[in-house]
Amino acid sequence: MQANQPMNKTTSKSIYRPKTAAVVILAGLGLLAAAMASSIIYGASNFQLSTIWEALVHFDAGSTAHQIIQRLRMPRALAAALIGSSLAVSGAIMQGMTRNALASPSIMGVTAGATFMMSIGLAFMESASNTTLMLLSFAGAGLGAGLVLMIGSLSKRGLTPVKLALAGSAVTALLSSISSAIAIHFNVAKDISFWYAGGVSGVQWVNVQLLIPVVIIGLLLALALSRSITVMSLGEEVATGLGQKTGIVKFLGTLVVLLLTGAAVAVGGTIGFVGLVIPHIVRFIVGPDYRLIIPCSAVVGALLLVFADVAARMINPPFETPVGAITAIIGVPFFLYLARREGRGL
């Protein structure tokens, strides 16, 4: 399988670039602040920056503007940033661990699992609350990834990247066909599509409260693992030779991916291409060291998703364009460029 070749080939000339990474992180955080501010300003009605400041420091429950800012726009902007970070970091970890440049959270069966549980929830539990649905899809994300990992570890020659991809696509096919059948039979297909293409448009504080702890724990674990992942990305034999316990690193890495994508999918539905493209862009700028790739991916991923979410509102107001479509439209040309430039290395 060609896609299985080490991707480091393309970037072998690069070196450790902490200064570049510092610039990326600082500039990225600055831009992120600006993007989040504009995410709060622009929408069906636009606000002044001063109104936002007032809503933050002297919240007035009687003011509609303050209500909108507090209850709709702020959780939305925050959720977009957190989900963008989660997906980008998950993608980076998976690409590093599997040494496969095509690896991204969606091949793990995570999104299909979440959709599966959502369709069951929408079809059989009539008055399921938002929180219940979110917890259901979180459980579904775990179910999908658990199935994929189980198949991988049951198989005789262990969990190779190719096997992971094959198992992922089989589990995805199985779960998503069952959920389509349920959706068509119980006439909830459109609800489900709205949910999984809906991005962060309906996010409330409850969702953000679930996201924050999970994402913080996930990101901290990812940073702690980043050194080991760099070693893993040199190849499993090299890693073992350097005295690394690859089994533990794989386990922890997978756990982090599960936490981060599970939370992201539960709140934001399927948002493609962030986890695939961002790590590549970041690797191009800061080199192949995951101690730098992981924090930079977190910042740039957040930036992309907040930006895409603003675009989702602006393109066809008052309708929302699915944010996953926008990330795909930004992502696909870049992906094609990568595929053409260095097909073999990718």
Next chain:
Amino acid sequence: MMNTTRKVMSVSMILLLAIAAVFLVSLNMGTMKIPLAEVIKAFNGTGSEQNYTVLVHFRLPRMVIAILIGAGIAVSGAILQSVSRNALADPGILGINSGAGLAVVLYIFYFQGSSFSSGVLSVYMMPFAALFGAFLAAFLIYTLAWKQGVTPIRLVLVGIGINAAFAALIIVFQLMMDPNNFMQATIWLSGSIWGASWEYVYAILPWILLLIPWALYKSQNLNVLNLGDHTATGLGVTVERERRILLFISVALAGACVAVGGGIAFLGLVAPHLARKLVGPRHQGMLPVSALLGSLVLLVADMIGKNLMAPSEIPVGLVVSCLGAPYFIYLLIKD
């Protein structure tokens, strides 16, 4: 060599018998049960008018179509896997299904319900939209993957990218539809052969009759291409030209099948894997066995989809995935 040929023969015979058996059972089953004796009477011309209508105008064309597109999708997948030397390749992954899907979704979105396409005409126009979309996708993939020739890996990667882009556009347009059109589009995208009639059979038959034998004729080249570009060139195959011809066969097959059957996923992936397991990797044996397997699986899946939750039907593509995926997982674990 002799042994494999005999094996191919016996496996093919068993598959043919199985297809015949399922065919007979499937004729009896449906919202209206028709016993075998009545079926024979109907074809004799001594049965009831109603039975004759149900059998000849509804059940038969649908089953013939299942057999034809099952074979087509399986052979298309087998060719793609060999040409790209990638075990994961199938028309769905390369964006051919989603190209057709986008064309159909756009068609439903813009023309459905407008005076231009009232009634019958709209049903007959949809396959053309799908065919156009499939070829557009294939053209885009090939052009974008072209850079002094096309390597298998670049083809797969570009295909994945195109697939993602089309899938994104599909969901954008689908969400703007009203609930009825949305449902129609969802069912089409899941793969279904409900609307089958003899016209569709006549429309797809020439493609299948022309393209599958052509693929069989190219078996030896597929065997050689599977060894890798360098070896193939060394063995005297003009790699680029052969690859283009084989890709064309594969896309044309997939396009024609998608046009009639919708986005049936997983069959193009599973049938060749299964066939390789049964008769080995030589295409002379593997291609015909894939075709028979594809027909059998689709016929069975259609029977199940039609009867399991009758009177409402499950799109056949979903049944294929539910049957195919567990088997595929079993293969993965055992391998």
